Amino acid sequence: MGMPPSQKAIVPFVSVENMMKLVHSIGVEQTLIELAHYIEADFRRWEQFDKTPRVASHSPDGVIELMPTSDGHAYGFKYVNGHPKNTRAGLQTVTAFGVLSDVDSGYPMLITEMTLLTALRTAATSAMAAQRLAPPAATTMAMIGNGAQCEFQALAFKAVLGVTAVHLYDIDPAATAKAQRNLAGHGLSVTACRSPEHAMEGAQIITTCTADKQYATILTDNMVGAGVHINAIGGDCPGKTELHADILRRAEIFVEYPEQTRIEGEIQQLPDDYPVRELWRVVAGLEDGRASADQITLFDSVGFAIEDFSALRFVRDQIIERPFYEPLDLLADPDDPRDLFGMLQRATP
Amino acid sequence: MGMPPSQKAIVPFVSVENMMKLVHSIGVEQTLIELAHYIEADFRRWEQFDKTPRVASHSPDGVIELMPTSDGHAYGFKYVNGHPKNTRAGLQTVTAFGVLSDVDSGYPMLITEMTLLTALRTAATSAMAAQRLAPPAATTMAMIGNGAQCEFQALAFKAVLGVTAVHLYDIDPAATAKAQRNLAGHGLSVTACRSPEHAMEGAQIITTCTADKQYATILTDNMVGAGVHINAIGGDCPGKTELHADILRRAEIFVEYPEQTRIEGEIQQLPDDYPVRELWRVVAGLEDGRASADQITLFDSVGFAIEDFSALRFVRDQIIERPFYEPLDLLADPDDPRDLFGMLQRATP
Numbered sequence: 001m002g003m004p005p006s007q008k009a010i011v012p013f014v015s016v017e018n019m020m021k022l023v024h025s026i027g028v029e030q031t032l033i034e035l036a037h038y039i040e041a042d043f044r045r046w047e048q049f050d051k052t053p054r055v056a057s058h059s060p061d062g063v064i065e066l067m068p069t070s071d072g073h074a075y076g077f078k079y080v081n082g083h084p085k086n087t088r089a090g091l092q093t094v095t096a097f098g099v100l101s102d103v104d105s106g107y108p109m110l111i112t113e114m115t116l117l118t119a120l121r122t123a124a125t126s127a128m129a130a131q132r133l134a135p136p137a138a139t140t141m142a143m144i145g146n147g148a149q150c151e152f153q154a155l156a157f158k159a160v161l162g163v164t165a166v167h168l169y170d171i172d173p174a175a176t177a178k179a180q181r182n183l184a185g186h187g188l189s190v191t192a193c194r195s196p197e198h199a200m201e202g203a204q205i206i207t208t209c210t211a212d213k214q215y216a217t218i219l220t221d222n223m224v225g226a227g228v229h230i231n232a233i234g235g236d237c238p239g240k241t242e243l244h245a246d247i248l249r250r251a252e253i254f255v256e257y258p259e260q261t262r263i264e265g266e267i268q269q270l271p272d273d274y275p276v277r278e279l280w281r282v283v284a285g286l287e288d289g290r291a292s293a294d295q296i297t298l299f300d301s302v303g304f305a306i307e308d309f310s311a312l313r314f315v316r317d318q319i320i321e322r323p324f325y326e327p328l329d330l331l332a333d334p335d336d337p338r339d340l341f342g343m344l345q346r347a348t349p
Numbered sequence: 350m351g352m353p354p355s356q357k358a359i360v361p362f363v364s365v366e367n368m369m370k371l372v373h374s375i376g377v378e379q380t381l382i383e384l385a386h387y388i389e390a391d392f393r394r395w396e397q398f399d400k401t402p403r404v405a406s407h408s409p410d411g412v413i414e415l416m417p418t419s420d421g422h423a424y425g426f427k428y429v430n431g432h433p434k435n436t437r438a439g440l441q442t443v444t445a446f447g448v449l450s451d452v453d454s455g456y457p458m459l460i461t462e463m464t465l466l467t468a469l470r471t472a473a474t475s476a477m478a479a480q481r482l483a484p485p486a487a488t489t490m491a492m493i494g495n496g497a498q499c500e501f502q503a504l505a506f507k508a509v510l511g512v513t514a515v516h517l518y519d520i521d522p523a524a525t526a527k528a529q530r531n532l533a534g535h536g537l538s539v540t541a542c543r544s545p546e547h548a549m550e551g552a553q554i555i556t557t558c559t560a561d562k563q564y565a566t567i568l569t570d571n572m573v574g575a576g577v578h579i580n581a582i583g584g585d586c587p588g589k590t591e592l593h594a595d596i597l598r599r600a601e602i603f604v605e606y607p608e609q610t611r612i613e614g615e616i617q618q619l620p621d622d623y624p625v626r627e628l629w630r631v632v633a634g635l636e637d638g639r640a641s642a643d644q645i646t647l648f649d650s651v652g653f654a655i656e657d658f659s660a661l662r663f664v665r666d667q668i669i670e671r672p673f674y675e676p677l678d679l680l681a682d683p684d685d686p687r688d689l690f691g692m693l694q695r696a697t698p
Contacts, residue, residue, distance in 0.1 A: 068404060332465050
């Protein structure tokens with residue numbers, strides 16, 4: 001078959017197994033801390049990025065999306081699907097992979113699984129936002145919804161923010177038991193609660209990450225006291241919300257990219273011109289985050305391409321010194337770029 | 350590291366080396382014939398496809414594009430860059446890879462190199478179009494521009510259309526010599542020509558595939574006689590054309606997707622409402638192709654996502670019975686979809 005592919009033809013690939021090895025090699029909490037730093041750095045230079053809404057292909061049972069962005073030096077995109085009925089077939093609701101490329105040459109530099117990486121970056125983003133929005137010295141977080149994202153959120157808030165206690169609630173007690181089991185031994189006080197109200201007792205932070213597809217009301221207005229920070233993760237596509245609109249009207253609302261959040265986030269329940277604040281402006285020091293001890297702050301998170309870009313940068317930097325990737329022979333690389341056919345012909349068995 | 354990934358986590362990957370093995374296993378010309386059939390079948394059902402313009406990220410030296418489409422059952426996209434200056438660094442101007450996914454689950458079913466595959470599908474599309482547009486019993490093709498696409502075009506027109514002779518011309522004689530060398534022994538009469546006019550003598554088909562970035566005039570009006578078919582490949586992005594506008598005005602123009610071709614193709618030189626015909630309507634039998642022996646027909650080809658979709662379908666079907674792929678551990682697949690963290694935790698070394 002001729003010569004082996006040259007280095008120009010090779011793209012590093014991080015499989016699920018290698019992503020797990022990478023995370024364990026760094027440590028889960030340290031990974032979340034470093035991811036939060038990468039995301040923070042990219043939020044600070046938000047205006048340098050090409051920002052476009054996701055490119056979505058909808059079907060009766062779900063959606064497949066491409067989320068591209070670029071800072072002018074690197075280009076990244078994530079492929080991600082959302083198929084709520086998948087769990088019934090033993091499949092993931094959301095799977096993802098991503099690519100980081102060199103803008104100057106257009107050549108891919110990294111292909112990586114992003115199902116795990118998205119779970120990690122989502123939690124790191126939440127914790128990074130809470131550093132600006134949660135009450136100072138918050139120690140206790142209520143977690144409503146104990147699915148796939150739950151433990152990542154708990155550990156991110158512990159590692160990045162110093163949360164020491166989490167109160168778990170899910171309509172399915174098996175989900176709560178799963179999260180409680182997984183979080184044992186991580187240095188958090190973990191309490192399984194019998195109701196959302198019970199979970200919220202004494203909590204300065206409320207994280208909602210349920211998987212309800214339809215308009216739901218996980219939190220009603222009377223459940224939310226003054227001064228809390230709400231980290232709303234689960235309302236992330238049209239028709240999928242978790243909070244009663246009255247809570248939104250009492251809160252100072254922070255979002256990633258308003259054009260996208262108005263379609264996908266909790267604020268899809270509000271008028272299109274309802275005032276919201278952009279998180280990046282707080283991170284960049286252009287605006288204050290939490291203004292008073294009584295304020296209810298809300299991070300209406302739907303996930304944005306720049307967070308994936310940060311995560312891709314993180315992985316690329318990590319695998320420079322760690323062997324957790326495989327070389328993928330992805331790019332045709334003839335000796336003479338005009339001689340693609342000659343390369344094929346010389347490979348004749 | 351726990352259990353190996355399950356079959357649900359595995360996506361077949363076709364590397365450049367395996368793509369070359371696959372093509373040789375089928376035969377280059379047979380591959381082009383079969384690809385033309387797949388493309389023809391998808392053009393016949395054109396209206397079933399989601400069609401969106403490419404999602405392009407432009408930079409000073411090039412462009413990175415994502416080209417998605419779906420027929421409601423499968424979803425495909427191609428990543429492709431275009432960086433004319435790359436050749437100076439010994440890199441390809443265009444590299445590409447693609448993904449085919451199952452719409453019902455959102456799970457990727459195939460990842461494949463598409464640099465070679467795009468060269469093959471472009472040539473197959475040209476030949477499939479020429480079956481409807483070229484003069485009957487055309488035997489001779491002039492090829493202006495003898496770069497990476499040249500030999501694929503020559504063999505596609507031989508295999509699909511029955512062309513027996515090609516006349517080569519390039520401003521760089523080394524490119525012509527390369528193509529002549531590569532085409533030796535493939536059963537074509539190959540003539541290296543000293544001028545475009547010389548190449549066009551006796552040719553019923555004219556293929557232009559030069560790499561000029563700027564508005565160029567590879568063909569002027571007086572060079573093109575009545576009754577020929579022009580297969581214009583090289584004019585494929587804003588600012589890049591090969592034909593004098595007067596030729597366009599004399600020709601019956603066929604395009605893939607008018608919304609895209611008016612931006613990227615030869616017809617960017619014409620008013621936005623200049624009448625053009627959609628190739629798929631001819632393929633589907635809704636309209637006639639060539640109308641008379643005197644007519645000049647022009648296929649203003651820029652490449653469209655549906656052709657890549659056809660090529661992805663072709664590769665997926667081929668690897669069912671041929672071992673030319675590697676299993677890629679791309680998708681996280683926990684035993685319980687809600688227990689992504691548990692999967693990570695159980696992989697602790």
